[in-house]
Amino acid sequence: MKKKTQLIHGGIVGDKHTGAVTVPVYQVSTYKQDGVGNFAYEYSRTGNPTREALESLIADLEGGHAGFAFGSGMAAISAVMSLFKSGDHIILTDDVYGGTYRLMSKVLNRSNIEVTFVDTSNVEEVKNAIQENTVAIYVETPTNPLLKVTDLKEISAISKENELLFIVDNTFSTPYWQNPIELGADIILHSATKYLGGHSDVVAGLVVVNSQNLAEEVHFIQNSVGGILGPHDSWLLMRGIKTLGLRMEQTEKTTKKIVEFLLSRDDIETVYYPGIENHPGHHTHLKQATGFGGMISFDVGSGERAEKVLKETKFFTLAESLGAVESLISLPAKMTHASIPRKRRIELGITDGLIRASVGIEDADDLINDLKQALDHK
Template identity: 80%
Template structure:
């Protein structure tokens, strides 16, 4: 199956009982049993037909063994980390989503899960960070917000040499553009709130694993901790995923036009976008992904000017999140990455004047004009 076909026909399609083309919303908490222990579904925390259809769909899209749906991206990440034990150590991408950084530095450290944040675009730095108690390498590629690229195949080689799990956050590229399991990842995760949902109407997290062993371990954690996605939100995600290919293609088309516009201005200090010829790691990205996506970050020189730009945009909505049909604009140092200390942000390159945009599917001309009038003012 080609990708656009798989987005619509992957997983569990329709309803075998009624013939409904759309998977029904099974708004149910418990199920009648045909005798003690004789059942297909027992309790909706453990399994629900609508959530199961979504989990089968993301499994197929990522080419994995099993899929899991959670109440948020952070719930998904937390469940993965709950597979580890006190004293374990994980090597993380340094330029990681602020919520992930906060989880590791403020919550998981209470359970003695150790972490080192390193530049995973440098294999040597990853190797240097590995300890005797290291259990996994956790990668974002492209990263949030500087769009740094990590070679997934090389990370797999390092992981195998040290008997580690390789975990990849695939939120920015989506399974339409990138499939980390095909490149060697053991676990792939998504903040499905973003491109997979695509309409700013659902909060969810999805995980795909590449083996029965990991499937059993993660299902045990999911069922035990209970952070599952409800049937209504599961249905919304299935519906959103059907148009993922069309949305990603239009988003990327718009983004390329916007990057050209930014490149032609002399009041933009730096632009981060994997599709640019001089973007670090561009060739690596091309070797493992089929598209560049719709995320762009650029530095306008100062925090004051950045906030002024954000106040002036009309079609770019000032809001948290990304990956929706509407274009969004944000200031990472004061929004998505505010939980990271300023000294650390500056060390990473997340400057006070850094703006991040998530390009939507509006007409590119309108989006460019919106940015032009905001920057000119």
């Protein structure tokens, strides 16, 4: 199937019991057994038909062996991190989502799991960070919020050479634009709250693995820890995924126009978008993805000016999150990445004047005019 068809017909389709064309919401906690141990489903923490349909769908879309749905993106990441033990070492993208940084630096350290943050777009930095106790390499590409691009095939080769797990957060690109398992990833993560849900009405996380062995391990953790996604949220997520292709394509068309507008202004210091030819990761992204997405970051020079711009926008809503039908705008230094110490943020390039915009599906001219009036406001 082509990707747009797979969004509709992938995974488990309909309901064999009633003929319903969409999978129903099985709002149930437990199931009748036909004799001890004779059952299709035992308990909804362990398995639920609605969640199972979503998990099957995301596995199909990512070309993986199995999928797993969790109550949030952070719950999904935490489950994957539960694969590791005290004394293990993980290499992680330096320009990473603030919540991921917080988990790695302030929670996993309690379990004596070591983390080294490096620029994973630099292969030599990754190689140099490998230690005797290194067990995994974890990348975001494009990153949040500077949209740096990591060469997935190169990192996959390093991982295999050193017998490391290769984990990719694919939230920004989605399986519509990028399929990391095809490029050598072992595990894919999604904050499904974002583009996959797409309507700011569900919080969810997804994991896809490339092998039966990993599937058994992640399912054991999912069932043991219990951070599952509920059936109604699973249903909402499947509904959102059906229009993912249409939304991603429209969003990208609009984003390119907004990027052109931002580049035309002398009062914007830097524009970060992998679709720009001189973006450091442009050519790498072209090799491994079929689209550039709807995320832009741009530096307006100071935190004071950035806050003024965010206060004046009308169609760009000042809010956390991204990937929704409505355009969202935020200040990473004080919002999504506030948990990262300021000195470290500045080292990474996450300045006080950096604005992150998630472009929705509104009319491009309206969004450009909105940014123009906010940037021009004195």
